[in-house]
Amino acid sequence: MKNNNFLHKHQKTLAPLLSLVLIILVTASITPGFLSIQMVDGHLFGSLLDILHRATPTALVALGMAVVIGTRGIDLSVGAVIAISGAVTAVLTVNTDFPVWLVILCALGTGVVCGLWNGILVSVFNIQPIVATLILMVAGRGIAQMITEGQIVTFHSDVLDAIGNGYFLAFPIRVWIAIGMIVLTVLVMRKTALGLFIEAVGANVRASRLVGIEARLLVLSAYVFSGFCAAVSGIILAADIRGADANNAGLWLELDAILAVVLAGASLAGGRIYLLLTIVGVLIIQTLTTAILTSGLPAQYNLVVKATIILAVLLIQSPKTRQWVSAVFQKNNKGSAKS
Amino acid sequence: MQSLSVRSSFPWLGAFKRKAVLTTFSVLLPVLSASAMAADLTIGFSQIGSESGWRTSETESIKAEAERRGYDLKFSDAQQKQENQIKAVRSFIAQGVDGILLAPVVETGWDQVLKEAKRARIPVVLIDRGVAADSSLYLTKVASDFKEEGALAASWLAAKTNGRCNIVELQGSVGSSAAIDRKTGFDSIISNFPNMTIIRSQSGSFTRAGGKEVMESFLKAEGGAKNICALFAHNDDMALGAILAMKEAGVKPTKDILVVSIDAVPDIFKAMADGEANATIELNPHLGGPAFDAILASQKGEKVDKWIKANGPLYLPDTAAAEYAKRK
Numbered sequence: 001m002k003n004n005n006f007l008h009k010h011q012k013t014l015a016p017l018l019s020l021v022l023i024i025l026v027t028a029s030i031t032p033g034f035l036s037i038q039m040v041d042g043h044l045f046g047s048l049l050d051i052l053h054r055a056t057p058t059a060l061v062a063l064g065m066a067v068v069i070g071t072r073g074i075d076l077s078v079g080a081v082i083a084i085s086g087a088v089t090a091v092l093t094v095n096t097d098f099p100v101w102l103v104i105l106c107a108l109g110t111g112v113v114c115g116l117w118n119g120i121l122v123s124v125f126n127i128q129p130i131v132a133t134l135i136l137m138v139a140g141r142g143i144a145q146m147i148t149e150g151q152i153v154t155f156h157s158d159v160l161d162a163i164g165n166g167y168f169l170a171f172p173i174r175v176w177i178a179i180g181m182i183v184l185t186v187l188v189m190r191k192t193a194l195g196l197f198i199e200a201v202g203a204n205v206r207a208s209r210l211v212g213i214e215a216r217l218l219v220l221s222a223y224v225f226s227g228f229c230a231a232v233s234g235i236i237l238a239a240d241i242r243g244a245d246a247n248n249a250g251l252w253l254e255l256d257a258i259l260a261v262v263l264a265g266a267s268l269a270g271g272r273i274y275l276l277l278t279i280v281g282v283l284i285i286q287t288l289t290t291a292i293l294t295s296g297l298p299a300q301y302n303l304v305v306k307a308t309i310i311l312a313v314l315l316i317q318s319p320k321t322r323q324w325v326s327a328v329f330q331k332n333n334k335g336s337a338k339s
Numbered sequence: 340m341q342s343l344s345v346r347s348s349f350p351w352l353g354a355f356k357r358k359a360v361l362t363t364f365s366v367l368l369p370v371l372s373a374s375a376m377a378a379d380l381t382i383g384f385s386q387i388g389s390e391s392g393w394r395t396s397e398t399e400s401i402k403a404e405a406e407r408r409g410y411d412l413k414f415s416d417a418q419q420k421q422e423n424q425i426k427a428v429r430s431f432i433a434q435g436v437d438g439i440l441l442a443p444v445v446e447t448g449w450d451q452v453l454k455e456a457k458r459a460r461i462p463v464v465l466i467d468r469g470v471a472a473d474s475s476l477y478l479t480k481v482a483s484d485f486k487e488e489g490a491l492a493a494s495w496l497a498a499k500t501n502g503r504c505n506i507v508e509l510q511g512s513v514g515s516s517a518a519i520d521r522k523t524g525f526d527s528i529i530s531n532f533p534n535m536t537i538i539r540s541q542s543g544s545f546t547r548a549g550g551k552e553v554m555e556s557f558l559k560a561e562g563g564a565k566n567i568c569a570l571f572a573h574n575d576d577m578a579l580g581a582i583l584a585m586k587e588a589g590v591k592p593t594k595d596i597l598v599v600s601i602d603a604v605p606d607i608f609k610a611m612a613d614g615e616a617n618a619t620i621e622l623n624p625h626l627g628g629p630a631f632d633a634i635l636a637s638q639k640g641e642k643v644d645k646w647i648k649a650n651g652p653l654y655l656p657d658t659a660a661a662e663y664a665k666r667k
Contacts, residue, residue: 031560033559033560033562040589041589046559047556047559050555050556050559054552150389150391150392150395151392152392152547152576152606154606165587237548240548240551241547241548241551241579241580241583242583243547245546245547245548245576247391247546248544248546248547248548248549249548251546289552290556293541293552293553293556293557294556294559294560296539296560298540299510299513299540299541299542300513300514300542302513302542303513
């Protein structure tokens with residue numbers, strides 16, 4: 001009985017986690033060596049680390065996306081912002097003598113400006129978030145192409161190489177960056193009133209205004225945060241391939257980010273987000289991608305397999321399934337009590 | 340037996356030199372006759388847009404070729420929209436041009452406007468892509484043969500490895516004609532060699548990031564480079580991403596794993612000069628010459644083939660540094 005109560009109470013948290021573990025186990029049974037982790041040149045090496053490594057950019061974008069979705073918004077422009085900040089990073093590294101920290105600061109600043117643009121459109125001009133951010137989604141890649149003059153600009157910088165592919169304490173540096181930002185965001189959202197305010201704004205703008213929450217500023221800052229996260233992700237992605245690919249960097253990443261937030265059980269109607277579970281959602285998506293790549297499945301099956309499994313995970317989490325599962329459990333309990 | 344079959348299925352490289360000589364002639368001859376008969380052709384050119392570096396160089400090459408011949412080239416950028424292209428072709432017809440070059444953005448929906456051009460007796464030459472229309476509606480298609488590109492890559496690899504090689508393949512975007520045909524061409528050659536097999540094949544979506552991620556997973560799945568002899572990438576950008584993945588995994592490209600790819604973008608020449616890639620096959624952007632020649636030939640009433648294949652040569656590291664300097 002106690003066990004069932006625990007299951008019932010934490011079903012929301014458990015469903016994504018169990019899904020992740022299940023996907024990893026199934027993949028490991030198909031692909032030999034999937035779980036193996038070795039030490040190579042003083043850092044960890046293996047498919048599981050690849051998943052963490054590859055999940056980093058999506059995790060960062062999803063973090064910002066979760067906060068925006070919390071305010072009942074959505075940010076479709078993150079992929080484009082990734083392309084812009086990557087382009088800024090590459091062009092400044094190649095064409096100027098700026099020190100690396102200044103280059104990174106400029107790229108981050110570009111992300112903040114993009115977020116500010118989105119935020120102003122949404123909070124000041126009251127344009128629907130999906131439309132407001134769609135504008136930058138469309139224009140952003142064009143801006144990035146203008147910055148790179150349509151070429152893939154390749155660069156070399158030791159610091160950026162380290163951000164893209166370096167290791168610290170056996171783990172990829174970019175994973176540390178992501179962990180840092182996740183911890184910071186969770187602390188701010190859960191240990192201060194800010195998180196409560198953001199969810200309150202998402203749940204009911206008018207009510208939160210009546211209790212004195214400055215909704216506009218909150219919404220604005222959510223988009224700025226999302227732009228900032230996308231910029232960090234853009235720097236990492238550019239550093240990864242040592243070049244800025246305006247056409248393809250971060251392409252469709254916004255959709256993965258939204259999916260991760262939803263996999264975590266958030267409501268697109270705002271007011272309810274789960275930051276750590278969002279990261280689990282990202283890991284589910286990335287594990288699927290890596291699993292499909294290592295399994296030797298023909299390329300044309302990738303998308304359908306991925307979509308099918310994600311659909312299954314979503315179905316497992318749906319309230320209907322949950323009701324159905326707990327109904328079955330209660331029946332069983334009654335049955336066992338009688339006998 | 341083995342070495343015999345290598346040679347017999349290896350006419351590609353030989354044919355290539357012959358082809359180069361032939362192309363030089365076929366470019367020179369019409370230029371002489373052109374200056375003699377009609378130096379002032381007016382040609383309309385409807386381009387798709389400028390979505391990639393390759394397309395930009397195609398546009399520039401065709402403009403340069405027209406200028407060299409003293410033609411009046413009316414250029415129209417469709418910005419990826421078919422309706423803009425149809426408008427452009429109609430306006431070319433209204434202006435009474437001598438010929439139209441069309442790089443179609445999509446395959447279907449061209450019948451009507453092509454009929455209009457035919458009625459106006461203006462020859463239309465399709466550039467680098469085909470259309471799904473009756474072949475009597477256009478003069479010819481000047482485009483490379485993706486299958487031949489794949490076959491050339493496989494032939495080079497067969498010669499280099501004596502027909503023994505475990506290959507990993509980075510496919511282009513799933514379903515694109517370049518990806519399908521390059522794979523078909525490659526497979527058609529290696530099927531002659533029992534000891535050449537593709538052990539892993541995945542899509543890297545024609546991007547550097549995709550090539551890098553997929554190559555990482557290949558190296559993990561095969562336990563490093565021990566079991567992999569060569570990488571065949573459907574384009575250079577994926578190969579460049581894969582080279583990064585190899586270096587980070589402590590695998591030496593060209594030494595541990597041979598690298599052959601297609602497109603001949605500037606960066607792959609740099610990689611070849613640095614000893615990190617073995618061969619690339621040019622996706623020829625210089626289609627203006629053969630296209631103009633076809634229009635001239637049709638004016639003289641000569642028969643023109645429905646597909647003028649404009650395949651580029653295979654480049655090796657020995658000329659890479661010079662090519663990089665030329666293309667940068």
